[in-house]
Amino acid sequence: MHAATIVDxxxxxxxxxxxxxxxxxxxxxxxxxGLNAADLLQRAGRYPAPPGSPADVPxxxxxxxxxxxxxxxxxxxxxxxxxxxxxxxxxxxxxxxHERHLVPIPDGVExxxxxxxxxxxxxxxxxxxxxxxxxxxxxxxxxxAAGGVGTAGVQLAVAAGAExxxxxxxxxxxxxxxxxxxxxxxxxxxGDHGPFDLVLELIGGDNLGADLAALAPGGRITxxxxxxxxxxxxxxxxxxxxxxxxxxxxxRARSLEDKAAAARAVERHVIPLLGxxxxxxxxxxxxxxxxxxxxxxxxxxxxxxxxxxxxSDA
Amino acid sequence: MHAATIVDxxxxxxxxxxxxxxxxxxxxxxxxxGLNAADLLQRAGRYPAPPGSPADVPxxxxxxxxxxxxxxxxxxxxxxxxxxxxxxxxxxxxxxxHERHLVPIPDGVExxxxxxxxxxxxxxxxxxxxxxxxxxxxxxxxxxAAGGVGTAGVQLAVAAGAExxxxxxxxxxxxxxxxxxxxxxxxxxxGDHGPFDLVLELIGGDNLGADLAALAPGGRITxxxxxxxxxxxxxxxxxxxxxxxxxxxxxRARSLEDKAAAARAVERHVIPLLGxxxxxxxxxxxxxxxxxxxxxxxxxxxxxxxxxxxxSDA
Numbered sequence: 001m002h003a004a005t006i007v008d009x010x011x012x013x014x015x016x017x018x019x020x021x022x023x024x025x026x027x028x029x030x031x032x033x034g035l036n037a038a039d040l041l042q043r044a045g046r047y048p049a050p051p052g053s054p055a056d057v058p059x060x061x062x063x064x065x066x067x068x069x070x071x072x073x074x075x076x077x078x079x080x081x082x083x084x085x086x087x088x089x090x091x092x093x094x095x096x097x098h099e100r101h102l103v104p105i106p107d108g109v110e111x112x113x114x115x116x117x118x119x120x121x122x123x124x125x126x127x128x129x130x131x132x133x134x135x136x137x138x139x140x141x142x143x144x145a146a147g148g149v150g151t152a153g154v155q156l157a158v159a160a161g162a163e164x165x166x167x168x169x170x171x172x173x174x175x176x177x178x179x180x181x182x183x184x185x186x187x188x189x190x191g192d193h194g195p196f197d198l199v200l201e202l203i204g205g206d207n208l209g210a211d212l213a214a215l216a217p218g219g220r221i222t223x224x225x226x227x228x229x230x231x232x233x234x235x236x237x238x239x240x241x242x243x244x245x246x247x248x249x250x251x252r253a254r255s256l257e258d259k260a261a262a263a264r265a266v267e268r269h270v271i272p273l274l275g276x277x278x279x280x281x282x283x284x285x286x287x288x289x290x291x292x293x294x295x296x297x298x299x300x301x302x303x304x305x306x307x308x309x310x311x312s313d314a
Numbered sequence: 315m316h317a318a319t320i321v322d323x324x325x326x327x328x329x330x331x332x333x334x335x336x337x338x339x340x341x342x343x344x345x346x347x348g349l350n351a352a353d354l355l356q357r358a359g360r361y362p363a364p365p366g367s368p369a370d371v372p373x374x375x376x377x378x379x380x381x382x383x384x385x386x387x388x389x390x391x392x393x394x395x396x397x398x399x400x401x402x403x404x405x406x407x408x409x410x411x412h413e414r415h416l417v418p419i420p421d422g423v424e425x426x427x428x429x430x431x432x433x434x435x436x437x438x439x440x441x442x443x444x445x446x447x448x449x450x451x452x453x454x455x456x457x458x459a460a461g462g463v464g465t466a467g468v469q470l471a472v473a474a475g476a477e478x479x480x481x482x483x484x485x486x487x488x489x490x491x492x493x494x495x496x497x498x499x500x501x502x503x504x505g506d507h508g509p510f511d512l513v514l515e516l517i518g519g520d521n522l523g524a525d526l527a528a529l530a531p532g533g534r535i536t537x538x539x540x541x542x543x544x545x546x547x548x549x550x551x552x553x554x555x556x557x558x559x560x561x562x563x564x565x566r567a568r569s570l571e572d573k574a575a576a577a578r579a580v581e582r583h584v585i586p587l588l589g590x591x592x593x594x595x596x597x598x599x600x601x602x603x604x605x606x607x608x609x610x611x612x613x614x615x616x617x618x619x620x621x622x623x624x625x626s627d628a
């Protein structure tokens with residue numbers, strides 16, 4: 001097979017040995033693989049793959065067809081359409097995934113959508129519900145709402161009966177985010193639209209102080225992205241006065257069982273909404289799998305609405 | 315009646331009108347009232363009482379006898395021994411408390427212990443269990459373990475089957491804290507004794523960075539005190555890597571129903587341990603109620619183990 005391979009900070013489309021599924025694992029023929037900000041960090045050598053994932057093949061999410069089963073794998077059959085969050089290796093023609101990390105793709109969902117679904121929706125669902133316990137009627141602020149996790153977070157919060165306020169840096173993307181059900185506001189002065197029961201923080205940096213000031217009693221700030229800065233000043237008295245919480249979370253470093261638990265939560269609570277069309281993945285652009293370097297350049301340019309996804313030629 | 319009254323940053327023992335219990339309220343003859351750090355702040359004019367509490371009579375916790383019932387009060391009878399966290403007014407001969415905020419005092423518990431129990435144990439129980447979900451077998455670090463909330467937190471965590479590491483600034487108090495069941499370590503380098511599932515942070519300031527570095531996956535830092543500084547730098551990437559949470563909490567600003575809920579949790583889960591002698595309130599010193607100014611001077615001097623409690627002459 002071929003795989004996107006990191007060579008001296010660039011991506012090359014290289015011949016690689018076919019992976020072989022081990023116990024409980026499934027061999028997947030890749031049909032679509034979404035891009036994530038972590039791919040750019042990994043290409044630059046600043047985000048090494050976790051143990052058990054290929055060190056030089058990027059790609060954190062995949063959709064494809066089951067082509068072989070390892071010993072003891074019982075959840076799927078050859079030909080099944082499946083998707084998953086993986087620790088790496090998705091930007092390739094084939095990869096091996098533990099069957100407990102796979103989620104079925106509902107009928108009628110196209111490959112580009114499935115390839116851009118797992119990372120963003122698993123991250124957003126885990127942050128909003130598993131970590132922060134979002135409840136109907138709560139007031140949510142999503143910072144950085146035009147990207148993959150942002151559009152997922154807005155849709156999931158709206159589907160759960162929350163009122164959603166979204167900030168979007170690029171003014172040209174605001175109408176598109178509003179179509180997802182959010183009230184889109186300027187990042188400056190977003191706090192005037194609070195107080196918020198839950199803040200989904202995909203930006204970091206100076207936002208944190210304003211997030212805290214706009215927090216309702218019992219409010220939660222859940223931090224998933226820190227592009228604007230990771231070292232922030234927090235006023236603990238403000239946190240105490242709100243009886244608030246600040247969560248941090250990331251999927252990639254989790255154990256097999258924690259990733260499987262997140263996949264099961266998505267399978268039970270999010271896949272039905274994808275199947276019925278209540279939620280979807282806005283696709284910013286698709287590229288052929290072997291043109292991964294061009295896809296990265298497009299991704300790095302910013303100003304996107306939704307996901308950039310690689311598609312196989314099959 | 316007489317009450318401790320704040321006059322120009324000092325406390326005077328003044329004649330005041332007797333309070334009258336309203337609907338659902340109980341008039342309590344004060345037998346004991348513990349001191350808290352907030353009293354010193356309030357005396358200095360830096361911590362105003364919440365609405366509904368007397369502005370110039372300090373005292374956040376009380377133990378005493380029911381002497382009259384307001385309309386609709388049904389939980390207690392005259393002569394019952396009761397205690398409560400209150401918004402203020404406890405350092406007086408009498409005060410009015412909503413019956414939903416009162417908790418019965420078990421037989422055999424002396425007044426000094428009951429007077430120093432409510433604030434520290436309600437705060438510690440709320441932080442460890444209601445906020446942070448402490449579970450058996452978890453590893454807990456209590457910073458500032460020699461004070462009222464610290465000694466309560468150590469005892470409650472030990473009673474719940476946790477392993478407790480405690481830091482105590484004043485070396486002369488370390489043996490006493492160790493008798494409560496904690497492994498007492500030097501505040502410098504406490505992180506070497508981690509990782510911790512839960513950090514009860516009663517100090518604040520520079521501790522936060524080291525707390526984060528010592529956090530186990532899924533760990534919680536719950537901030538109750540910030541004497542060493544409220545504005546702290548937090549590395550959000552460290553929080554994300556640990557999938558950690560930082561909670562802040564305070565009792566005083568809560569609604570009637572939130573305070574009542576905290577009282578019910580204490581009544582159900584903590585009072586039985588007080589009654590059986592598994593937990594207690596270490597008493598640093600007692601003073602007669604009318605010598606409240608001397609008690610404050612002793613409290614302010616620091617280096618205490620446990621609570622400073624005012625006792626009535628009755």
